[in-house]
Amino acid sequence: MSQSPYPETNQNPWSESGSKSSSPNQPLLGQSGSDESIQGASQSPEGLGEGQVFEQRHWTMTEVVKDGNLSSRAWGVQALSLLFMALTWSLILSKFPLSNLPLFGYHPLMQSLALVLLVQSILVLQPTSTPSAKKSALNVHQILNLGLSLPIFTAGATIMWYLHDQPGTKHFISWHGTVGTVVVVWSWFQVLVGAASVWFDGKLLGGGAKAKAVWKWHRLSGYVLLPLFFLTAILGITETIWAKGNSSLLLRGAVAASLVGALVLLLLRVRTSKLPKLR
Numbered sequence: 001m002s003q004s005p006y007p008e009t010n011q012n013p014w015s016e017s018g019s020k021s022s023s024p025n026q027p028l029l030g031q032s033g034s035d036e037s038i039q040g041a042s043q044s045p046e047g048l049g050e051g052q053v054f055e056q057r058h059w060t061m062t063e064v065v066k067d068g069n070l071s072s073r074a075w076g077v078q079a080l081s082l083l084f085m086a087l088t089w090s091l092i093l094s095k096f097p098l099s100n101l102p103l104f105g106y107h108p109l110m111q112s113l114a115l116v117l118l119v120q121s122i123l124v125l126q127p128t129s130t131p132s133a134k135k136s137a138l139n140v141h142q143i144l145n146l147g148l149s150l151p152i153f154t155a156g157a158t159i160m161w162y163l164h165d166q167p168g169t170k171h172f173i174s175w176h177g178t179v180g181t182v183v184v185v186w187s188w189f190q191v192l193v194g195a196a197s198v199w200f201d202g203k204l205l206g207g208g209a210k211a212k213a214v215w216k217w218h219r220l221s222g223y224v225l226l227p228l229f230f231l232t233a234i235l236g237i238t239e240t241i242w243a244k245g246n247s248s249l250l251l252r253g254a255v256a257a258s259l260v261g262a263l264v265l266l267l268l269r270v271r272t273s274k275l276p277k278l279r
Ligand code: HEM
Pocket: 088, 107, 108, 111, 112, 115, 153, 156, 157, 160, 161, 164, 170, 171, 172, 173, 174, 175, 176, 177, 178, 180, 181, 183, 184, 229, 230, 232, 233, 236, 237, 240, 241, 242, 243
């Protein structure tokens, strides 16, 4: 799978706070015999700058998911995004039987599921501090986005593009459909840039520092895209004629509030120092 844009060495895992870094109370070399022990502990740390240590603790993908997605730090975001999905699914399934779901019915089901998966792909990266954790989290991020979230978003949007292509209907009848189209198309460019900056050590973009610089823009673009996905979902439930005619004001308010709450909590976790400097 992919390579992290960050080299495995010359990183100071102490320089950033975050749960995937070692705690200052932890022995530098870990417990003897534990997986935190430095491989080849005879290796001399000579040549490392002051405060620099080799962080050899290996993070598996399961471990980064447990730490990033399933820890208590993520509960607020998880509860609110799952509430959004539960409310959306209950609305659709209260209107259409699952055994006889019209094509349209799949759209909100798929888009709300894809949004929850997108949230998971962000949570796993927030924050990672050690090279090993970064690498595993980046793998999970790619599997979730490239393998699940984006294909489901695209399939869900394609259903609506197809339905709006039928005689007597037209595209872009709402801000929801317009912003939704923009974010889905933009996401594919986002994936291309992200992949180019990490696959094959970023060689497609000139490698090294150049690829790392582009990765920062990928991160910034992602944090612009994320609110637009949430906005699309809010508009889907508050603006579209179907949703307004088939749901109570209370339900629409609860869906919008759960989305705004989840987004705010996610954005509060962003480390702005990792974004490119605009000035
Ligand atoms: C963030 C996730 C979502 C995305 C990316 C998205 C995207 C889209 C797109 C691209 C269209 C068709 C545009 C066109 O051909 O003009 C559309 C239509 C529609 N979507 Fe969504 N959607 C999302 C979530 C939702 C949700 C949660 C609902 C909840 C009910 C919903 C309800 C609708 C409805 C009723 C239409 C048809 C009416 C219209 O276009 O205004 N969508 N959506």
